[in-house]
Amino acid sequence: MNYLAHVFLSGPDTELMIGNFIADAVRGKQILQFSEGIRQGILLHREIDAFTDVNDVVAATKNRLRPEYGKYAPVIADMFYDHFLAANFEAFSPQPLSTFTAEKYSVLQQHWHILPERVKQFLPHMMQHNWLLSYAELKGINQALTGLSRRTTFHSGMETAALELEKNYELYAQEFRLFFPELIAFSQNRIAMIGNPKPLP
Template structure:
């Protein structure tokens, strides 16, 4: 799951959006951070571990040709955000457009968001990355952007095309797993050890 899914799960669990985003930015110990940020990062990590451990995800990764096996997880994160954006009304009462704009605003005005996060969210808001995940072109741009940040960008180049070859299998897996991830997020948010 990528930015959109983590922000959506933070919203439905009433946990920190900044923490949900910072889960991709902050490495290592988090006990020095403010409690809401700690909880959001902890939940992000719990969710990533849970989804990665699902047998269905291993089945999807096995569909990827050999050159993309190492980056299949990144590509599937983007594919799940595409599925969520494409079927948004089934998972959230608000429109995707309003959710995205509200999320950008909340993140940019949250003093707990790490500085690197402000730069990221400014770029996200300027290009409406979250809303663009509905479209093939938006996913292609996102994958291209991620590839430029890798030491070996060729590991991702063209990977978005593989997603469309397996669109049906990815969609079926998303529909099966995402409601379970929503339930798991609600449960784990209540079980956060530092409440």
């Protein structure tokens, strides 16, 4: 899953959300630099990714993309699913997406001092262009995928992936609708097992 899904699946806990958001930028023993709540968020992120990687519905999405996009199929699938979450956010949250994203950006800004350098490099750009909100539109997904394609070492073809999404939109939407409730249930169960870490001061 991509950034929006990871933030959403963290629930209301501040530390879990921060850990879930920064997890890809934390390597090895770097995790020990963070509070227990943030460490749990990092671990939650990794468990969400592991659950997603072995899911049959997600596998169908990736397998459809793989002939055209090869090893970048999982990245594109994550972006497609973030699009469907953003485009249908009212089905999953009582908050409007614009309010939700603004609140999460604010929390991350307030805790800038603990963010990994890699996150500090892209977060201002993410906020300026409101990536999380823009995912709700095909134009926003196209811009995100095109940006990713420019940063890959090898040719990825990701700049054309939004056309694939538009072409088979309902098929990908159906797969998202099948999978995402399972992921919500999994995440809620994991959070319940973690407990309730206290918010950062």
